[in-house]
Amino acid sequence: MADARAAAVDAWLAGKGWRPFPFQRETWALMREGRSGLVHATTGTGKTLAVALGAWLAAGDDGKEPALAVLWVTPMRALAADTERALREAFDGVAAHDPTRAAPWTVGARTGDTSTAERARQAKRPPRVLVTTPESLSLMLSRPEARETFAELRCVVVDEWHELIGAKRGVLAELGLARLRAFRPGLMTWGLSATLGNLDEARRVLLGPQAAGEGALIEAQIEKPLVVDTLLPKSPERFPWAGHLGTKMAPAVVAEIEAANTTLVFTNVRSQAELWYQSLLRLRPDWAGIIALHHGSLARETRDWVEQGLKSGTLKAVVCTSSLDLGVDFLPVERVLQVGSPKGVARLLQRAGRSGHAPGRVSRVTIVPSHSLELVEAAAVKAAIAAMRIESRKSLVAPLDVLAQHCVTVALGGGFVPDELLSEVRTAAAYATLSDEAWAWCLDFVSKGGPTLKAYPGFRRVVPGPDGIWRVVDRDIAHRHRLNIGAIVSDTAVVVQYGPAPRGAKLGTVEESFVARLRAGQRFWFGGKILEFVRLEAGTAFVRPGKGGGATPAWAGGRMPLSTTLADAMVEAFARAANGDYDSPELEAARPMLEVQAKWSALPTPGTLLVETLKTREGWHLFVYPFAGRDIHLGLSSLVAWRAAQAEPGTFSLSFNDYGFEILSGAERDWAAPLAGLLAPAPDAAALTAEVAASLNAGELARRRFRDIAHIAGLVVAGYPGQRRSAKTMQASSGLFYDVFRKFDPDNGLLRQAEREVLEDELDVKRLHKTLEAMAARRLDVRPLARATPLAFPLMVERFREKLTNETLSARIARMVGELDAAADA
């Protein structure tokens, strides 16, 4: 029987002219033994078939009624339809060659896009294979019939595991897997991952620390030729020394697009994608209709159209964001351009894999610098790839917001006995070391709204029953929880639609904060079109086609930090330049900028810590360049400003990027004299934690962090178009919640989680401590500036800034009013 199936697989593949790779055969053999594991292979090498056919081979024909046997979890619902199609083709194909003439496996999808009718059909007649997302899996687990749904499950597959691990969505998936394993002991778990620096850890997290020992790690040994190069600016003198290139490289990009069949132009954020699309069309109006724009805020129909065009090869180029990072093969894609910083080695490799997306073809990615410092980054990323230095991603440690959400989910999905659920939750890597206290807090939170001593009597989300089983009894609470499931928190989105009369197509979404600034008649770019704002009505921004130019919306989020792997490689590149060793075309192209930096100040080197001070109309600036990555600089700037404020109360504006940070004081301040003390390492990590925690209260970091926590823990319910009117009285911003908690319930566990997340995840105090020690070992090189240097300028113009103050509110107001009065008198 099993051999007949193996023969069917071989026959089907042979019919397509394919021979299985050794890693596929290895996977099939392991799956037939019922083992679990993680498959690592670059995109376009047949990971999907390895695991899908493995599951089919592993399943004997047991003669049971059709039931759900394989669950396929994919991180993006946009991928679900393509995955469904690919799986159906494979299962139909092998069934046609199966001598037992068993009916082919049915494949279905269950995501946020699945219609109610389709869901009802699936409930009546479940497909053998169901494609879903971590959020939809959570939703299925919140149904009373969850246990029956998965009663015959044999195998769960997590696709693109590298995308999930390290994020709260990954933790949500870990908890879902733990639940499925509790339903079905011995369940096979398989993950698919692109390149990561810590695949062993990725396998441990996927399978759970207890079972990981028996899990396999399969690495596809497939040579995939990779070319990484850079579009160098033609004449260096056309670079302003400040380095902003914006879309000046657009003509060169047009030439590259012209020379290839189909090109993907990746940008790092959505607004940048909009700008580049406009620039390309301005240069080549004749490309209207054959170049397109793709990002996460565009309407589903638009994105489908673009993806279809990519598959069929009718599009010449698509400007996109991470929205096209993942997914099925766009075979026609020949070239990939990366506009701006690649941010990480793994990320660039992933994007490179979108070209030459078939075994044996060359992947090529070309970096298009948007700033001359990115030439140095390009040199660094090439060196890192040559040395195979790739980032690692770790699971988060015990986030209580996700756990609280999961507890309510399980309470809905048949209920739980606390001790049993605790044992189950601890089989997930993220909660392997969950303390009894944290668990007790979580139970109190979902049942009483807070710890026992400060219980809220009016509150009951989960109610312990007389039988010892905890359940959700209130139907409204159940409904709202299901709406809110998930760990992705986005700003309130406003739908952009032609109208109001007649109502036309929906174009996508923008953030409420952007629409709030628009006045009737104002124009803005969206989806590559000029739109004129008419009015905002019930969560919809009505627009009509406009002419001329306008603003480009900014979407929050998507600002990735430069990975430390890449930052380290960058310091090395600077060091080579400081020695006069311009060893790559990229460094040579950056030479004019680097020479200005050296002349006006100095180049950073491994042995020195470069610090610059500057007085401008805005105030007194301090610039420090540890090259430790954006997140560490955020912590450092907050700490240094806090220390400065201890000597003399003040209010500071902080900015930071991947290279360094800036502290700006509106009041006069001598930065140079106290510098050694401001940058001194703490005696130990505990002392530093206390200092950083104190600085948090003076800033807004914890407040901002609270936003995600409030959503995930169910404090704040995301608004959605067309909601019942009564739901609107349930809206309050997480910032308001944060303030109210701080004032009326300062010991609340979620506030402490926000602080802990900032301290441990965002600022990473342990790394901060090491960074301070490493900085102290370097020689301070303090340069008073006459004007901003190439390194300082991007920090000065950075719009996303943090604030830190220990002035009293009235002193701050008095100072600002004094400035107003002075301005009025001038």
Next chain:
Amino acid sequence: MTACEALASGALTLLPERAVWSARERTLFVADLHLGKAAAFRAAGAPAPYGASAETLRRLGALSDAAAAERLVILGDFAHALASMTEGLAESLRAWRRARAALDCLIVLGNHDRRAAPLYAGCGFPSADEPALVAGVACRHHPLDGEAGEPGPATLAGHLHPVARLTGRGRDSLRLPCFVIEGRQIVLPAFGEFTGGWLVRPEPGRRIVLVAPDRLIDLPRPAPPSAA
């Protein structure tokens, strides 16, 4: 009478306690208390903390007592939702009224009051639909939109929870509750503790008065746009 004239003549006074005071009529105006908002959240399964409503009522009592007000007008959104009107809140309201039996109170109903309004009278707070003419002032919850510039009685309104930004050197900035004065209308800042804010920007013809803890600050008005 425009709002500016009412303020200039002393008929109406803005208070840093986020209220408007009519000395001649000994009448106090406040807007948007959103009492029991946390209770409504708790009833819906979101654990909001205790204390905001008690603090709002304490401040309202202190303000009204210190001013020796004879009349109190609440410009809508007295309670947050029907679920807000818990027995605990009703008892606090009755106690608040017993302590100020002589105070003449009126709630001008706002959008949040729709379902809770029938319960107000039982707690000692009569209510009326907008606009209600009290002490020569048109009292509303929803602000006038275009008509604020047209002639008519001085108008007070709430609903918006206006806040505005005070900026300073070194990129310092603060969001503070504010009064918005346009034409004959004054929109009051929200009085309640558990209320968010809607950012108002300076515009020609619009006067913004920021509320600091201990003072009021007139924001400079932008010059009218030039012909260019």
